Amino acid sequence: MKKYVFFLWLILSTSRLFAQNPSLFPDATWLQDVHWAGTIYAGISAPVIIDVQAHAGDQGELTFYLKADAEKAKPYIDDIHAQGHKYWINLDASRLEGISGEDIVNDNQGITDPLFGAHVSLEGTISSEKKNINRPAWRNYLIDCIKRAIEAGADGSQHDGAWPAFDSFDDDDLQAFKQYVIDEGINTFDWDYNTMTFREYLLSKGKTDNDVFQNDDDPIEVKELIKSWKSFKAIHTLESWQTVHDSCSAFAQSLGQNYTLALNAAADFGTKNGHPYLASDYYVGEFFDWGNYYPLTGSVTARAKIAEAFGKRFICWSSPTLEDIDDGDPNTGYGIETDSQAEMILAAQLYASGGLPQLKYPSDRTYPVFYLAQNNSDLLNSVSPYGETAVLMSQAQTIEDRRGLDGLIVVLQDINRSLDVLWLKSNLLNLQDDFTLANIQHYKTVFLPEVFYLTDNQKNVLLTYMENGGTVVAVRGNTEYCGQYDENGNTNTVPAWTSLADQEHSGVFTYGSGKYINIAHNIMESNGYPPYLYGLAYLNYKADPDNNYLAVAIRDTIQKWMNVAIPVQEVYSPSMPSYVRFFRYQDSTAHSYLYHVLADSVNLATRQPIPVDS
Structure with a gap:
């Protein structure tokens, strides 16, 4: 009611x-x-x-x-x-x-x-x-x-x-x-x-x-x-x-x-x-x-x-x-x-x-x-420049495949997550990799959307981020884990990253004062095989009556682990506090909508994050 x-x-x-x-x-x-x-x-x-x-x-x-x-x-x-x-x-x-x-x-x-x-x-x-x-x-x-x-x-x-x-x-x-x-x-x-x-x-x-x-x-x-x-x-x-x-x-x-x-x-x-x-x-x-x-x-x-x-x-x-x-x-x-x-x-x-x-x-x-x-x-449900989650967009990865990135960003929007996309440069396009801890240290979590190509520098920055208490959420691919290769396609040369990221099962893995949350690639299509990329499958099947179950399963799986990374507080109220940030949650079959408030919200006058009372 x-x-x-x-x-x-x-x-x-x-x-x-x-x-x-x-x-x-x-x-x-x-x-x-x-x-x-x-x-x-x-x-x-x-x-x-x-x-x-x-x-x-x-x-x-x-x-x-x-x-x-x-x-x-x-x-x-x-x-x-x-x-x-x-x-x-x-x-x-x-x-x-x-x-x-x-x-x-x-x-x-x-x-x-x-x-x-x-x-x-x-x-x-x-x-x-x-x-x-x-x-x-x-x-x-x-x-x-x-x-x-x-x-x-x-x-x-x-x-x-x-x-x-x-x-x-x-x-x-x-x-x-x-x-x-x-x-x-x-x-x-x-x-x-x-x-x-x-x-x-x-x-x-x-x-x-x-x-x-x-x-x-x-x-x-x-x-x-x-x-x-x-x-x-x-x-x-x-x-x-x-x-x-x-x-x-x-x-x-x-x-x-x-x-x-x-x-x-x-x-x-x-x-x-x-x-x-x-x-x-x-x-x-x-x-x-x-x-x-x-x-x-x-x-x-x-x-x-x-x-x-x-x-x-x-x-x-x-x-x-x-x-x-x-x-x-x-x-x-x-x-x-x-x-x-x-x-x-x-x-x-x-x-x-x-x-x-x-x-x-x-x-x-x-x-x-x-x-x-x-x-x-x-634009639309991005009502301020503040983001709680940094989504890493690896140039080396998107050279191979972009639609996985698109789809997983849409998943994050559908589960009401505030995000910023950070672009990781690559020398494949003659650009200097200038990724540092300063780029991500103020975010609550870092999200890797099936990013299989990361430079050694980028992996080491992420390891330091976790050592200092940060949380990395990684969606692995059908056969590959995040950061399995460097930007030139060479097998990972950062042993600490391999031992942490090469996980077949979903779960939370401690690293330093932080954690690495692995989202395994184990949701099966009707033919008994997993889709090549979760992001790609989400875009393809979200409105497909015959395969909608797959998109729902992907969305719910990512929501489960994102809730572990950053809990979300639902608000049902006839009054609207001035600082409340609204995000859409859509059930893609029933087209029903809920409204959520982030654990940290934003004051629209100052654009500064402020706490929401529990």
Whole structure:
């Protein structure tokens, strides 16, 4: 009964509030810091305060492919500015949209080849539409388009398709890759780069467009060279985007303007194929990956926390409707106006944690919307920058697999844990490992989400953290324990770590004045085998009626051991103390919600942790 009264009170109280109205928490200044963006697509209104847009009302989305486009767009951008909004050009970085190469050649821009900057497949197919950002002809044209927009008054640009074109084996990248392996001293095995290109080498090994990156059955030399190819592509893409950023920023400054770059690079933060994020100001992300349902609030916060670990701001691209939570299908529910009880409860929670109400798709099922936050920690149920748990995001690990990390962060959100993501740098991407005890000593616990690759320095820092009384919670993999390898894949060379972390069973293991909590990988699927990664399984099965039991088991197991690490106090009360931090607990089958208070909470006026009376 208390829970029902609490939910009813929340719903009635918050249903009258505007998304940015801070009256629910009068001292929560972060509510005034949030800037909501409108849609990036043509003519779709958003029931929020619009801060950034890439459309011009009835005019629709503005383009800058041709020389005359800037003059046409300027009055619309002036009008957007007059309304107090910023304007960002929306330009796909991997293809031409709504225009042909011939149109550009005929525009007298100095381009004579309609296939300039084209994507070239392994088997030699040249695309008339797909492009490669690493090709100078396409990159320079992209810069010209952005500069046209800046001249017309644009404040920035956001780009879908910003990821490396791994599967483009064009002359520009093939020549650069040869120099890369020479400069880096990479073992080329049986590839003689003086007599054949890397493309010709792969073809000689029987690779095709369809299986070039399916490497499980390939000989070691092919696996290793393709891995080096991906590293090269990612680093080259970073350099390309840095060129775009620097060139356009300098041009804007010469006109007395500012410029912002936002990239959508397939949400692969920290991995080799996500490396271009480091050249951008903003990270463009999704609520969910298509085909794998993401819990609405948990997913956004997970992505925002990862972005924050890189010093980036986060833009949420897609906004699924609240109806999605009823059937787990992100492709249904468009335009439906009736809210279910689950929706109303979720909407109340979103308000309570500073989020906007979920935006409806228009009834004609056109396009999604996105919003942008001034501070990533302000998103939805991350109501302040204080975190009780440090989640270690190993760059060396995420090069191998990222979705385990994503999924386990979502688990922590679903069991109401305040967290910060800390990024462990790796020399695999030419970055200095600067991890020290100071990075984690103020956190109550450190969480290792199936992190199998840790440098010796990182392991020694964690051992010192436990010696001083800290708690490490580690989710091991199907066959591997956390920290089993160094960043180069060598078997662990820190004996003290091996003896502590190489545990087959779940349990608490003392180390110094602290403890190591091992979460064993022993939950079985219906076929009798454990999933490869708990995090991956959680994302795949959370909304799957046939396999939901597995996601529930993973969630409950991690909650059990996190409760051992840091006990949580539940609160059912008709009154809301000003310092209470709310976190969602969702039963993924019944869609029921509880509200929890951390053992340590946060004063919203000072953002300092304060104790909660038992």
